[in-house]
Amino acid sequence: MADLILKGVAKSYGDVNVLNDINLDIETGELIVFVGPSGCGKSTLLRMVAGLEKISGGTFTIDGQVMNDVPPSQRGIAMVFQTYALYPHMTVRDNMAFALNIAGKSKAEIDEAVNGAAEKLQLKEYLDRLPKALSGGQRQRVAIGRAIVRDPKVYLFDEPLSNLDAALRVATRIEIAQLKEQMPDSTMIYVTHDQVEAMTLASRIVVLANKGIAQVGTPLELYERPNSEFVAQFIGSPQMNLLAGEIVETGAQTRVQTDQGGGTIVSDYPSNADDQGARVRVGIRPEDMVVTDSADFAYEGKVAITEALGEVTLLYFEAATGQDPVIGKRPGVHSDDRHKTLRMSAPPEKVHVFRDGVSLHYR
Amino acid sequence: MSPLVQGAITIFVGVFGCVGYFYAANLLLDKVIYPAKGPNIGRNINRANAIRPWLFLLPAILALSIYLVYPVIGSLIRSMYNRAGNEFIGLGNYTSLAGDPEFQTALINNALWALVVPAAATFFGLVVAQLTDRLSWGNIAKSLIFMPMAISFVGASLIWKFVYAGDPDIGIINAIRDGMGLDPLDPLQLPFWNNFFLMVILVWIQTGFAMVILSAALRGVPEDTIEAAIIDGAGPFRVFFRIKVPQIMGTIVVVWTTITILVLKVFDIVYTMTGGNFGTEILPSYMMSFMFRDDGRATAVAVVIMIVVLPVMIWNIRQAQKEMR
Numbered sequence: 001m002a003d004l005i006l007k008g009v010a011k012s013y014g015d016v017n018v019l020n021d022i023n024l025d026i027e028t029g030e031l032i033v034f035v036g037p038s039g040c041g042k043s044t045l046l047r048m049v050a051g052l053e054k055i056s057g058g059t060f061t062i063d064g065q066v067m068n069d070v071p072p073s074q075r076g077i078a079m080v081f082q083t084y085a086l087y088p089h090m091t092v093r094d095n096m097a098f099a100l101n102i103a104g105k106s107k108a109e110i111d112e113a114v115n116g117a118a119e120k121l122q123l124k125e126y127l128d129r130l131p132k133a134l135s136g137g138q139r140q141r142v143a144i145g146r147a148i149v150r151d152p153k154v155y156l157f158d159e160p161l162s163n164l165d166a167a168l169r170v171a172t173r174i175e176i177a178q179l180k181e182q183m184p185d186s187t188m189i190y191v192t193h194d195q196v197e198a199m200t201l202a203s204r205i206v207v208l209a210n211k212g213i214a215q216v217g218t219p220l221e222l223y224e225r226p227n228s229e230f231v232a233q234f235i236g237s238p239q240m241n242l243l244a245g246e247i248v249e250t251g252a253q254t255r256v257q258t259d260q261g262g263g264t265i266v267s268d269y270p271s272n273a274d275d276q277g278a279r280v281r282v283g284i285r286p287e288d289m290v291v292t293d294s295a296d297f298a299y300e301g302k303v304a305i306t307e308a309l310g311e312v313t314l315l316y317f318e319a320a321t322g323q324d325p326v327i328g329k330r331p332g333v334h335s336d337d338r339h340k341t342l343r344m345s346a347p348p349e350k351v352h353v354f355r356d357g358v359s360l361h362y363r
Numbered sequence: 364m365s366p367l368v369q370g371a372i373t374i375f376v377g378v379f380g381c382v383g384y385f386y387a388a389n390l391l392l393d394k395v396i397y398p399a400k401g402p403n404i405g406r407n408i409n410r411a412n413a414i415r416p417w418l419f420l421l422p423a424i425l426a427l428s429i430y431l432v433y434p435v436i437g438s439l440i441r442s443m444y445n446r447a448g449n450e451f452i453g454l455g456n457y458t459s460l461a462g463d464p465e466f467q468t469a470l471i472n473n474a475l476w477a478l479v480v481p482a483a484a485t486f487f488g489l490v491v492a493q494l495t496d497r498l499s500w501g502n503i504a505k506s507l508i509f510m511p512m513a514i515s516f517v518g519a520s521l522i523w524k525f526v527y528a529g530d531p532d533i534g535i536i537n538a539i540r541d542g543m544g545l546d547p548l549d550p551l552q553l554p555f556w557n558n559f560f561l562m563v564i565l566v567w568i569q570t571g572f573a574m575v576i577l578s579a580a581l582r583g584v585p586e587d588t589i590e591a592a593i594i595d596g597a598g599p600f601r602v603f604f605r606i607k608v609p610q611i612m613g614t615i616v617v618v619w620t621t622i623t624i625l626v627l628k629v630f631d632i633v634y635t636m637t638g639g640n641f642g643t644e645i646l647p648s649y650m651m652s653f654m655f656r657d658d659g660r661a662t663a664v665a666v667v668i669m670i671v672v673l674p675v676m677i678w679n680i681r682q683a684q685k686e687m688r
């Protein structure tokens with residue numbers, strides 16, 4: 001039951017400014033994911049919410065109450081750390097009971113909470129073990145259990161899956177999604193640098209970059225209508241192709257002539273008359289690329305490498321050294337595309353246009 | 364020959380002797396005994412590598428045998444002979460020790476030392492380590508507290524002789540008494556309590572040692588567990604005693620036992636301060652009082668000390684090994 005509001009929140013370490021003017025409303029029951037490249041301040045922002053870092057500027061409220069100077073234990077939050085942060089000298093049971101003991105709960109209440117959480121997380125048989133006798137996935141479940149028993153208003157996760165191997169990461173990700181399903185009223189903030197985790201878990205994603213928020217939106221909003229080249233390339237894998245070109249036709253739809261190949265392509269993004277002739281970059285996701293024969297196309301090039309993954313084939317086109325190759329994705333197996341020269345196009349609704357790094361859609 | 368030149372020659376011979384030994388021994392092994400060529404090259408290399416560790420260990424094993432094992436056995440034998448060393452008297456020295464009230468005092472005092480000094484030094488070291496970590500001038504405080512470690516026990520005793528001096532113009536205790544209008548007294552002659560005044564000196568010296576080791580251990584406690592505890596609602600005391608201390612328990616035990624072993628060896632402080640008088644005798648100083656007068660008895664005391672130290676030492680080594688894993 002918690003609305004979290006960040007207003008103009010900033011963070012500096014001495015003279016070093018790390019985050020600037022963060023404005024964000026988080027509603028009860030949301031699962032918000034902070035993503036961004038390493039070092040962009042995701043953990044810092046989360047730790048300010050937790051109360052582990054001082055907030056250097058702005059205000060942060062939970063349910064209308066200013067939290068800037070409230071100690072962490074009184075914010076109604078619980079946190080799950082990347083390194084699990086279990087107390088190594090305590091059994092699983094004691095790890096989960098620690099907070100409740102401090103809060104002075106009765107023995108019966110504590111037992112009920114711990115057993116309930118252990119049930120939920122399939123930890124019943126391990127309650128009397130020390131953390132070192134558990135696998136990575138089990139440890140992370142204990143860490144989650146430690147959060148659950150406290151019945152917090154807000155759950156904070158800082159890259160909880162980064163220390164797990166790939167298979168376990170998927171399994172635990174699904175468990176977290178199910179957990180959220182079971183607790184529709186609790187608010188969760190989840191930090192990750194992995195955009196797949198962000199896409200699969202989030203009700204809304206906050207993309208952080210350059211000391212601030214680049215874009216906030218549902219996963220599909222960010223995927224379908226990124227507001228900048230940065231967000232466009234950060235969300236989605238392989239990343240979106242960006243092709244330099246020039247606007248040749250404006251209006252409700254925009255037509256761009258790309259430099260390489262000289263073809264023109266239409267986007268559903270609107271443009272103004274004074275955009276005519278402007279230098280822009282066209283963004284097309286590899287999965288939206290289609291092979292075409294027509295004179296309307298975005299790119300023409302020779303396929304340097306193909307990667308057949310079974311259900312799709314990735315085409316890496318030849319690129320000048322130092323430049324990212326244009327990548328196409330075709331359903332099915334197309335290993336014989338190698339060394340062919342192909343003309344690639346995309347439907348208008350899948351063609352993004354960025355002027356000075358900013359999407360025309362959001363101007 | 365001047366002692367300086369002698370020292371230089373000793374160092375030179377020692378260092379190059381070692382280098383020469385290892386070089387020659389390895390050469391012999393690799394080129395002559397099991398040469399890395401010929402039809403048996405694989406077998407030869409394996410054998411040479413199996414033997415090599417022993418080449419490196421040999422000097423240490425020899426030195427330890429000569430300077431440790433032999434004296435221990437020698438002491439055991441000597442402790443069963445009479446004062447002059449010419450008549451075997453079995454356990455005679457031990458039975459007469461057991462009947463000597465002075466020895467009993469020494470044993471009891473020593474037990475007291477072994478309990479109080481390690482406990483106090485470890486406790487103060489731990490507290491200082493925690494507190495100085497949060498101060499901007501913590502490192503200066505640490506250096507000051509560590510400094511007594513660099514002073515010899517005799518030197519430290521001399522310093523504390525001043526502290527305990529009877530003249531109120533010199534001794535701080537009597538200065539305080541003087542300030543309160545009390546007559547001066549000699550703290551070192553107060554029965555029973557004088558033991559503690561002597562222990563203070565060793566605590567003063569060893570707190571620095573405990574502090575340095577425990578400070579490093581405290582820094583090794585994962586920051587995450589502390590933050591998790593803070594979020595769980597733990598205050599500073601709980602974080603310290605329930606989260607940090609249990610995580611460095613292994614190190615605490617090692618520090619504790621290391622100081623215990625030291626305590627069971629130190630005689631300098633008692634010897635310098637009271638000479639074992641006024642009921643302050645401990646085993647090592649008691650042993651010293653017999654040395655050269657009745658070597659049979661002195662070695663018997665030495666054996667007793669060794670037997671007392673042994674279990675502590677074994678525990679210490681076990682803990683230290685566990686820590687390293």
Ligand SMILES: Nc1ncnc2c1ncn2[C@@H]1O[C@H](COP(=O)(O)OP(=O)(O)O)[C@@H](O)[C@H]1O
Nearest residue numbers: 013016018036037038039040041042043044045
């Ligand atoms: N204690 C600190 N002092 C100075 N700079 C810090 C401190 N902690 C983090 N930073 C800086 O803040 C930035 C954001 O860090 P962090 O929030 O950990 O990034 P992320 O979690 O997104 O990878 C980094 O550039 C880091 O160098």
Ligand SMILES: [Mg+2]
Nearest residue numbers: 042043044159
């Ligand atoms: Mg981080």
